Structure formats: C-alpha cells, structure tokens
Amino acid sequence: MPFSTPRIRPVSDAEARAQGRGEGLGLVHRPRRNRKTDWARRLVRETTLTVDDLIWPIFIMNGKGERQAIASMPGVERLSVDEAVRAAEGAAKLKIPALAIFPYVDPTLRDPTGSEALNNNNLVCQALRAIKAEIPEIGLITDVALDPFTSHGHDGLLEEDGRILNDETVDILVRQALVQAEAGADVIAPSDMMDGRVGAIRAGLDAAGFQDVQIMSYAAKYASAFYGPFRDAIGTAKTLSGDKRTYQMDPGNGLEAIREAALDVEEGADMLMVKPGLPYLDIVWRLKEAFGLPTFAYQVSGEYAMIEGAIRNGWVDGDRIVPESLLAFKRAGADGILTYFAPRVAERLAAG
Numbered sequence: 001m002p003f004s005t006p007r008i009r010p011v012s013d014a015e016a017r018a019q020g021r022g023e024g025l026g027l028v029h030r031p032r033r034n035r036k037t038d039w040a041r042r043l044v045r046e047t048t049l050t051v052d053d054l055i056w057p058i059f060i061m062n063g064k065g066e067r068q069a070i071a072s073m074p075g076v077e078r079l080s081v082d083e084a085v086r087a088a089e090g091a092a093k094l095k096i097p098a099l100a101i102f103p104y105v106d107p108t109l110r111d112p113t114g115s116e117a118l119n120n121n122n123l124v125c126q127a128l129r130a131i132k133a134e135i136p137e138i139g140l141i142t143d144v145a146l147d148p149f150t151s152h153g154h155d156g157l158l159e160e161d162g163r164i165l166n167d168e169t170v171d172i173l174v175r176q177a178l179v180q181a182e183a184g185a186d187v188i189a190p191s192d193m194m195d196g197r198v199g200a201i202r203a204g205l206d207a208a209g210f211q212d213v214q215i216m217s218y219a220a221k222y223a224s225a226f227y228g229p230f231r232d233a234i235g236t237a238k239t240l241s242g243d244k245r246t247y248q249m250d251p252g253n254g255l256e257a258i259r260e261a262a263l264d265v266e267e268g269a270d271m272l273m274v275k276p277g278l279p280y281l282d283i284v285w286r287l288k289e290a291f292g293l294p295t296f297a298y299q300v301s302g303e304y305a306m307i308e309g310a311i312r313n314g315w316v317d318g319d320r321i322v323p324e325s326l327l328a329f330k331r332a333g334a335d336g337i338l339t340y341f342a343p344r345v346a347e348r349l350a351a352g
C-alpha cells in the first residue's frame with residue numbers, strides 16, 4: 001500500500017506550445033486517458049475488493065428453525081443456532097473467510113454482572129461448537145464485552161453512581177474470552193474499550209494453552225450513534241442506562257486513536273479494528289500507516305441501515321453503492337471489513 005505519490009511538475013501551456021504540442025490547451029498531462037475504456041480502468045485500478053476482504057457479523061438467538069427480522073436492519077435476521085450453521089455453510093461456499101458472532105441473550109438470563117457470559121454452554125458457545133463441528137473451514141470471531149449479558153446493557157460492571165469499573169471488568173472479560181476459546185473461537189475480538197484488556201486476555205489465553213487464538217482488538221471504538229440498530233438486534237436499546245462515553249472514544253479525537261492502538265499493539269493485539277467505518281476512514285488510514293498491522297473496519301449497523309434504507313426506497317443503486325462503500329475501506333488501507341452486506345457482496349463477486 002503506497003502512502004505517497006511523486007509530485008507531478010505541471011507543464012505550462014506556453015511550454016507545451018513551444019515543444020510543438022498541438023493546439024488548444026496544449027496539455028501534456030491528460031489523466032482521462034487512463035480512464036477511456038473499461039480495460040484501461042481495470043488496468044490502472046489501485047484497489048480492489050475481493051471476497052477475502054469480508055467478515056460477516058451474524059446475530060444468533062435461542063430456538064430451532066427460528067429467524068427473526070430486526071426492524072431497524074431490514075434484510076438482517078436473528079438466527080437460531082441451527083439456522084446459523086446453515087448460514088455459515090452458505091458463507092463458506094461463497095468463500096467468506098470469517099464470521100463474527102453476536103448473541104441476542106434471553107432477557108431472563110441477563111443480570112448486573114453479565115454472569116451468563118461465563119456460562120460455557122451459553123448461546124455463543126453453542127453456536128461456536130455447532131458451526132465448528134459442521135463447517136470447520138470458516139473462521140469464527142467472538143465479541144468480548146458484557147453488554148449482551150448485562151441487565152443494564154453496559155459492556156462492563158456498573159457501579160451505583162454510574163461508573164463502569166475497569167479492572168474488575170477486565171477480570172471477567174479474560175474469563176469470557178477463555179470460555180469462548182474453549183468452545184472453539186479462532187479470534188477473540190474485545191469490543192469493550194476497558195484499559196488493559198488486550199494484555200490481560202493475551203496472558204489468560206497463553207496460560208490456558210491458547211497461544212494460537214488471535215486477538216482482533218477494537219482498538220479505536222467510538223461512542224457512536226451509528227450503533228443504534230445493533231442495540232435493537234441484541235436487545236439492549238431499551239435497557240441501556242445512560243451512554244458509553246466514559247469508555248468508548250470521543251468522536252472528535254484522532255490522535256487518541258493512535259495512542260489507544262499503540263497500547264493494544266504493545267499488549268499483543270494481532271489485528272486492529274476501527275469502528276464505526278465509513279465516517280472514520282481517516283482513523284483507518286492513520287492506524288495502518290502508524291502500525292502496519294492487519295487493520296479492519298466495521299461498517300456498523302447504522303451505516304447498514306442508512307444504505308439499505310436508501311436502497312429500499314429506490315433512492316440509490318444498491319448494486320453499485322454497496323461495493324463502492326466497501327472499496328472505500330480498502331482504499332483507506334483496511335485489510336478487511338466487517339459488513340452485514342458480506343453474503344450479498346460475495347454472491348455478486350462470485351457471479352463476476
């Protein structure tokens with residue numbers, strides 16, 4: 001990925017005429033030449049999107065043969081574990097490299113400390129085992145954070161005064177990561193934004209013999225309104241008390257993203273992630289440039305809802321806008337994108 005281009009010396013009209021370069025503007029440089037035909041455009045294209053760039057986030061739920069629509073994410077459904085296995089099979093056929101799994105936890109199982117996160121037979125673990133058993137070739141990424149499991153919808157332990165406890169939460173997150181690794185997770189993706197969790201999880205995984213389990217750190221995760229539909233999907237929209245601004249990043253900050261990522265790299269992150277996606281492409285670029293680590297971006301639920309809503313209204317051309325939105329991530333230096341459009345795009349890419 002080149003990050004600089006040589007400067008082009010402009011040739012003046014007078015110079016060009018003096019060189020006998022024809023009439024009119026006498027231009028030496030005509031960038032349009034490289035765009036004149038489809039073959040020329042393909043030949044000079046700097047970035048491409050392939051199926052290898054896609055990670056598909058899926059929502060899972062209890063039951064059998066169940067698929068449940070999510071109102072704010074038209075076209076996305078919660079899937080019972082058996083349906084998730086079929087979805088994984090379809091994704092593997094399309095050569096999508098990996099899935100990211102998010103649970104809709106039965107509200108009766110949620111409590112203030114998110115204890116269900118540590119149940120080694122919870123929904124996430126059931127899905128991991130079922131998919132691993134039938135579709136071993138697809139990568140499985142699991143989210144480490146307590147929000148699907150807590151009655152208050154926060155990613156960590158909530159004090160009465162509204163504080164989210166850091167170190168106490170990290171202890172639980174390490175155990176959550178171990179539960180997931182034991183059930184077959186290939187990649188642990190901490191999305192909680194507690195300080196020090198990457199190092200603690202790495203140490204915990206290594207001590208338990210999971211040296212080969214990767215960590216994809218949500219290194220720069222912003223306190224964003226673009227997560228709204230996701231909170232509908234996992235059922236925390238109504239229960240979330242307050243907001244997540246004391247742990248997720250302030251949307252005004254860019255340098256802080258580099259500091260956050262530097263800590264995660266030092267603590268042992270194998271891959272970095274930026275979230276949300278399109279509104280934060282500057283951050284993707286800066287992290288890729290600063291660390292050169294595999295860098296991912298999450299085209300989050302609100303971005304999906306905006307694009308899909310406009311497609312469904314006939315306001316934009318879905319066949320073109322979706323791949324264009326994903327190509328933009330690649331151009332910004334991303335190695336891959338978590339996107340709800342993954343299967344749709346993979347199908348189109350396969351069709352050629």
Ligand SMILES: NCc1[nH]cc(CCC(=O)O)c1CC(=O)O
Pocket residue numbers: 143145147155191192226227228229230231244299300301302
């Ligand atoms: N830790 C939870 C988590 N993991 C991924 C998302 C958002 C994904 C999306 O919006 O698609 C969130 C939401 C949040 O932090 O509230």
Ligand SMILES: [Mg+2]
Pocket residue numbers: 193194195196219260263264
């Ligand atoms: Mg951090």
